[in-house]
Amino acid sequence: MLTLESLVSGYSNARGVVVGDVSLTLPAGAFVCVIGRNGAGKSTLMRTISGLQSALSGTVLLNGLPIAEMSAIDRARAVSVVTTERVSSPGMRALDVVQLGRQPFTDWRGQLEENDQAIVAEALAAAGASHFSPLAVDSLSDGERQRVMIARALAQTSSVMVLDEITAFLDLPGRVEMMALLRRHARETGKIVLLSSHDLELSLELAEYLWIVDDGVLKHGSPDELMASGALGHAFDSHDVAFDSAAHRFRLRATRA
Amino acid sequence: MTATQINAGDGMRQTRGAFLLFFLALAAVTAFTLSYGQVALDANQLWSGLFDPQSDPVSAQIVRDIRLPRVATGLLAGAALGVSGVLMQALFRNPMADAWSLGLLAGGQLGVALVVTAAAFAGPAAIAFLTAFKGIGLSVGALAGVALFAVAMVALSRRVGNITLLVVGLMLGFTVQGLVSVVIHFANRVGGRVYSGWNDGTFAATTFDDLAYMTAPIALGVVIAIGSAKGLSAMLLGETYARSMGTDVRRLRILVLGAVVLLVAPVTAYCGPVTFIGLIVPHFARAIARTSQILPLLPLAALSGALLAVSADTVVHLPWEQHFLHLNAILALAGAPVVISLLLLSPSLRGSA
Numbered sequence: 323m324l325t326l327e328s329l330v331s332g333y334s335n336a337r338g339v340v341v342g343d344v345s346l347t348l349p350a351g352a353f354v355c356v357i358g359r360n361g362a363g364k365s366t367l368m369r370t371i372s373g374l375q376s377a378l379s380g381t382v383l384l385n386g387l388p389i390a391e392m393s394a395i396d397r398a399r400a401v402s403v404v405t406t407e408r409v410s411s412p413g414m415r416a417l418d419v420v421q422l423g424r425q426p427f428t429d430w431r432g433q434l435e436e437n438d439q440a441i442v443a444e445a446l447a448a449a450g451a452s453h454f455s456p457l458a459v460d461s462l463s464d465g466e467r468q469r470v471m472i473a474r475a476l477a478q479t480s481s482v483m484v485l486d487e488i489t490a491f492l493d494l495p496g497r498v499e500m501m502a503l504l505r506r507h508a509r510e511t512g513k514i515v516l517l518s519s520h521d522l523e524l525s526l527e528l529a530e531y532l533w534i535v536d537d538g539v540l541k542h543g544s545p546d547e548l549m550a551s552g553a554l555g556h557a558f559d560s561h562d563v564a565f566d567s568a569a570h571r572f573r574l575r576a577t578r579a
Numbered sequence: 580m581t582a583t584q585i586n587a588g589d590g591m592r593q594t595r596g597a598f599l600l601f602f603l604a605l606a607a608v609t610a611f612t613l614s615y616g617q618v619a620l621d622a623n624q625l626w627s628g629l630f631d632p633q634s635d636p637v638s639a640q641i642v643r644d645i646r647l648p649r650v651a652t653g654l655l656a657g658a659a660l661g662v663s664g665v666l667m668q669a670l671f672r673n674p675m676a677d678a679w680s681l682g683l684l685a686g687g688q689l690g691v692a693l694v695v696t697a698a699a700f701a702g703p704a705a706i707a708f709l710t711a712f713k714g715i716g717l718s719v720g721a722l723a724g725v726a727l728f729a730v731a732m733v734a735l736s737r738r739v740g741n742i743t744l745l746v747v748g749l750m751l752g753f754t755v756q757g758l759v760s761v762v763i764h765f766a767n768r769v770g771g772r773v774y775s776g777w778n779d780g781t782f783a784a785t786t787f788d789d790l791a792y793m794t795a796p797i798a799l800g801v802v803i804a805i806g807s808a809k810g811l812s813a814m815l816l817g818e819t820y821a822r823s824m825g826t827d828v829r830r831l832r833i834l835v836l837g838a839v840v841l842l843v844a845p846v847t848a849y850c851g852p853v854t855f856i857g858l859i860v861p862h863f864a865r866a867i868a869r870t871s872q873i874l875p876l877l878p879l880a881a882l883s884g885a886l887l888a889v890s891a892d893t894v895v896h897l898p899w900e901q902h903f904l905h906l907n908a909i910l911a912l913a914g915a916p917v918v919i920s921l922l923l924l925s926p927s928l929r930g931s932a
Contacts, residue, residue, distance in 0.1 A: 374822060398825030411815045412674045412925055413865035418872055425813055426825040431874055432809040478824065 324348040324371075324482055324514050329380035331363070331370035339378060340366040344540045348531065350481075353508040355501075355525035356518040358535030358557060364518040365486050367535060371516065372401045372484045384481060398426035402478035404471050404485040410460055416470045417455040420446055423477030442477050448507065449473035450499075464491035472500070476507065483507075485517045497521055501528050522558065523571050594875065597867045601882040605654070608886065612893040613646050619898075649896070651790055652782040653889040656846040657856055659797045661884020662804050663842040664857030665864065665876050669811040670733075670835045673741045674925075675918070677857030678843040681732050681744065682751030683725045684852040687844065688778065690724025691717045692759040692766075695774045699766035706769050715792065717777060718848035725844045729836055780851035780906045782892050793845040800841030801881075807835050808874035815871055853888070854907050855914030860884045862921055887913070 325347045332340040340363035348354065358364050369375040371382050373389040382389045384400050392400060402423070409419065423445065424438045434442070446452045451469040454462060459470065468488055475483050485504065489497040501517065505528055508515040519525050525532065526545045534541045534548060536557035541548060548554050549567040558565055563572045614625040620638055628638030629647075660678070667676040678684050694717060698705035708716060728751065736744050763771050776784070785793070810831040813821040818828050846853060864879035865871055891909040 372823065374819060394822070394827050395825040398823060401823070403819065403823035405819055407817050407819060409816050409820070411672065411871050412862070413869070414815060414871035415869075418870055419816065421872075422813055422816060422820075422824060425809065428809070430806070430809060432812060432872065 323350060323385055324352075325383040325386075326371070327381050327383065329370065329382060330378040331367050331375070332378050333366075334378070339538060341535055341540055342538050343380070344542075345380075346542055348514055350512040350514060351508050352514050352531055353505045353529065354514070354516045354531040354533055355529035356516060356533040356535065357520075357522055357525050358518075362535040362557075363538070364535050367540065368484050368486050368516060368518055371482075372403050373397050374403065395426050398478065398480070400480055401482045401484060402475040402480040404468075404475045404483070404488050406487050406490055409467065409471065412460070414459050415455070416451060416457055416459055416462065416466075416473075417442070417446075419459060419470050420451070420455065420473045420477050423474040426478065426480075441479060445473040445476035448476055449503065465493070465496045468492060468496075468500070472504070480513070482514045482516070485515070487518055487520065489519055489521060497524060501525075505530075526554075526570055594868050594879065597879065598882070601879075601886060605882070605886050605889065608889050608893055609650055609654075612650055612889065612896065613642055615898075616641075616646065616896050617898045648785055648787055648790060649783045649892065650889060651787075652785040652793070652850060653892040654885045655790065655793060655797060656782060656850050656853060657884040657886070657888025658881035659800065659842040659846050659884070660853060660856040660888070661860040661864070661880035661882075662801055662877055663839050664859075664884070665861045665873060665880045666804055666807070666811065666835050666839050666842075667857065668861050669814055669873055670832065670839075671736055671741070671744070672815065672817065673736075673744065674862070674921075675741075675745055675858065678725070678839065678847075679752075679852065679854045680748050680858055682748035682755075683728050683732070683839070683843060684847060684854070685748075685752040685755035686724035686726075686728025687721040687847040688724065688759055688852055689755045689762075690720035690722070690727075691777060691848075692720075692762045692774055693724075694720030695770040696762050696766040699770040706767070706773070718792070718845065721848035722840070722844040725847060726840045729840055733832065733836055777851045780853050781895075782850055782888070782906065783896070785849050789849050793849050796841040796845045800838045801877075803834055803838035803841070804877055805874070807831055807838065808872075808877060811835065811873040812871075815873075850906075852907070853910070855910040855918075856884050856887055859914050859917045859921075860887060862917075 326344045329344045330339055330342050332338055356364050356368065366375070370377050373382070373392065376390060389397060389400055420442050421434055424434055424442060425432060428434060428438065446455050449469045449472045451466070451473045454466055459467060462470065468491060472488070483504070489500055492500060501524060504515045504517060507513060526549070529545055532543060532545045532548050534553055534557050536553070541553040555565045558572070562575055564575050566573045610625065614620040614622070618641055620628065620641065624635060624638040625642060627635040628642035632639030632643065664677045667678065667681065668674055671681070698716070732744065732748065735747065739747070763774055766774070810821065810826040813824045813826045814828070814831065822828050860880050860883050861876060863883045864876040867879055868875045891906060891913065894909050895904050895906050
């Protein structure tokens, strides 16, 4: 169970508060899609929840324990992270990357035991990355790299997975596959998955819980609730496009000029 | 998964084979360079020189007093530089990083030049001390210079990209070269000779006492390197990922930087700025181990660094008619083409560095 208590995320410098005062609770197995316009503060919010950035105020609790106060190892066992950052290192194979996911559980040398190997193999299979695991990361396509990074997060077996814009480099089938995979993972293992995406229509279709970051405020609910309340329109409508709740998609506004 | 397991096993077997080859090659090169030089010794003379000095005092003096300290210094310095290269490339996430390319050695050069000049101002006694106890006197300057430049480069690396950092490192080298020639101008002739003798880079200027002073910090640096290996492996994915996998990045950065200084500064102080070893050796290690995880790379980098250093030193000390070869010239002849082909042939380097 993940609980946000009056969480305010942002920076202590001039940028100030980015997303204000969020209080909510997510049950185990929740699959959350986080949407919002560019620069709305999705990444800041997600970094704060992951404990990679300290909150301006408020706390994030995992099963009652504040994530920000955990030791580095405990936090790594609680939350795994996938970003769009492009990973590249000479000689590094996909398998090496996924094995690094076991670091919170291995000894000082990072030596993998038999059950670690099994978890790594399972994670590779779940992310559909087994067949290119012996290859150098540098030789993989963007989509394959993203699968490797997701396999690494799966291998970390943390209670919460936070994935920021990971589908940005994928084509449409790739995106659907990746999001469906993560949703299945949440359902089957009881992990909480937070996924931010630019892909609005896909998020509406797949999300169990939808978070809209809009103008410093987080609106949350089921996709249907948020569509009905007009929160979606408020966040995304512009001069040229408007959300059509009946069709679940954006339409060009009839030209008025 | 079977494919992966077979592959990992291959790497392991290859590593074991490589260890054996490295030891054999090291033994062969060491035996050769101990017996061959201005005076050539045969196997019997080498044996009695090493293990039975009473029966053959001349050979014993050549082998034990002249050649052995030089070879031991080469082994130690090469291993230290190899390990430091692995640390630097992982810490900076830059496959072309090492103490030389990022300007740390330039810091050492500046430090030593300042010490020499300060000694010249302090008077003949100070210069006499420096000539007699070159290692200790120059250590202070080299240590301070390397440490200072290392901290500066780490701070800079958080603001600029890899290529910019490398260019800055090389430009620092040129800047220091210019500064040094101005600074040394104020030192007297003896001081200038001390500096330029040091600056050529050689393993031949050390005694067994010096070796003891070199070994202590290098051993500590290696221990820290081994302890930091797990965190450095995580750092290959970048700071965010490393933190998310439980690495205390701040602490790791300080530890690794400390280890680099402990490994590089003593070598620089006693042997002068030694180029290329730290830059190319990690690439050999990665190719042999077929992994980028840091821990298995460390012994391979140490061994191949030692082998490269002793081999280059062997070439330097062949009985040339006119002795004009410098260690760094040989290392550049071997190292620069390797760097160029790495840059041209490796897909990741073509893109990122």
